[in-house]
Amino acid sequence: MSFDEAVADTEDAPDLETNDNQFVTFSVAGEIFAAPMAPVQEIIRVPGLAQVPLAPPSLLGLANLRGRILPIVNLRRIFRLPDVDDTEATRALVINLGTPLGFVVDRVASVIAVDEAHIEPATSIGASVDAKLLTGVVKTAQNEIIMILDFAEIIAREFANTAVAKTGNLPVEGETAAVMYSEDDEDNADEIQLVSFRVEGQEYAADIAAVQEIVQMPDKVAALPNAPHHVLGLMTLRERLLPLVSLRAMLALPETGRQDSQRIVVLALGEGKAVGVVADSVDEVLRVPREQVEVLPAILASQGGLDEISAVCRLEGGKRLVSVLDTARMFASVDLKQALASVSYEEESMSDNGEFEDHEVIEDEEQVVVFLLGSEEFGVPIATVHEIVRVPESLTHVPKAPDFVEGVINLRGAVLPVIDQRRRLNLEPIERNDRQRIMVYALNGKRTGFIVDSVTEVLKIPRNAIERSPKLSSDQHRILGRVANLENQKRVIMLMDPDALLSDTELADLDA
Helix, strand or coil: CCHHHHCCCCCCCCCCCCCCCEEEEEEECCEEEEEECCCEEEEECCCCCECCCCCCCCEEEEEEECCEEEEEEEHHHHCCCCCCCCCCCCEEEEEECCCEEEEEECEEEEEEECCHHHEECHHHCCCCCCHHHEEEEEECCCCCEEEEECHHHHHHHHCCCCCCCCCCECCCCCCCCCCCCCCCCCCHHHEEEEEEEEECCEEEEEEHHHEEEEEECCCCCECCCCCCCCEEEEEEECCEEEEEEEHHHHCCCCCCCCCCCCEEEEEEEECCEEEEEEECEEEEEEEEEHHHEEECCHHHHHHCCCCCEEEEEEEHHHCEEEEEECHHHHCCCHHHHHHHHHHHHHHHHHHHCCCCCCCCCCCCEEEEEEEEECCEEEEEEHHHCCEEEECCCCCECCCCCCCCCCEEEEECCEEEEEEEHHHHCCCCCCCCCCCCEEEEEEECCEEEEEEECEEEEEEEEEHHHEEECCCCCHHHHHHCCEEEEECCCCEEEEECCHHHCCCHHHHHHHHC
16 A cells, blocks of 8 residues: 555545554654554544643644544654654554544555564664564564554553543533522622623623623624614524624724624523624623612613613722623614514524524533633633633732742732632743733632633533543543534633642642
């Protein structure tokens, strides 16, 4: 079999035919190696990768291979060789010894047949790699040495004390709450919870109970005929049509061009309807004591042209004002109701054409808050997030605090310990910037903040897209035990368990 016949692209790679005495040969750093054909499922180009914190150094990341999660391992790192950039010849051998793994090699050479009698013990030559990683060697007529790798031994050694778990659909236990706080919080009755966003530099907010999710702007928005000026058009969100409304237009502010920071806040309107409100950016999740909320009298709102605003929150001693939108009043206009009716008609028409045949079926979904660390996406269940706040200009460092604590902040009169999420996951530190946020969780009953690079969206993920992540290390599997494989969006989101971020010993140190 020739090199071209052995190699296939990721899109249409077929399974390779196997034979007991056949081997795939390949090169790494000039040395020639071989893998038995039986466990080799396919040979692919190296796909796009999602980096995995707390994984062994040899793991390059996770790839999405035709709907399944595939860990990609670098053989150079296993052999303690320097990394090199990928070339046109670089390939990954997908080897399945219980679960598929991709092993990156410099070049695939050919498929050969070898008589078992010609395979010598690895100890018979001075191999350039540890002989324990070899099952034998073959000497060719040209005096070349081909080393046969023992991939079972490589996996056992590289992922010592762990097991590379099989990927598959993961049933998620328990129900996901539609609120971002714990039911046993005693002070919930004295607070309101809001999602805040900005328009023209001014802060606005909506009650979190009305916010279904937060998503990015689509590439295209379909125009809606005869719609009011503030209705931008329609987008498709999980096979349902969603009308988009410009908050700028509703507030009579000048329109701007499309920006990367823009987000769509999806608001529920009842009766299964929803509308997407376009904001310049989404800032944070706020818990505001009720005594800091001043309700606007209805007569003042109507006479002052403030129909959309129901209250104003006075934060930071009155220096920061956040206007709370009345979502019911905002979308009560006849024009918008007609636009929503048009959306319903469009959906029915599309259903008749067979495009959205299953749009009445509500998928079992999990709602997560998505954040970034570098270029990688992570998510946590929305019910575990108490709030999201900005990082202050400086953190107060406490003497004798645990080493993993960056400092503390004053959050509405309570001391909140803050930990750098990057440091917790052994990632390179970065300088503080305006995009960073503190995500607040309740760990062992104590509120604790973790700094992330940015919070991007609140996303509903079908549960059948959530899989167990490969167990690559004990810390990684404990903290990042699940992964959302969004094949259509070409996204891999690692799902984090906040309760696993600190060990029992660290929690005791934190309490002390």
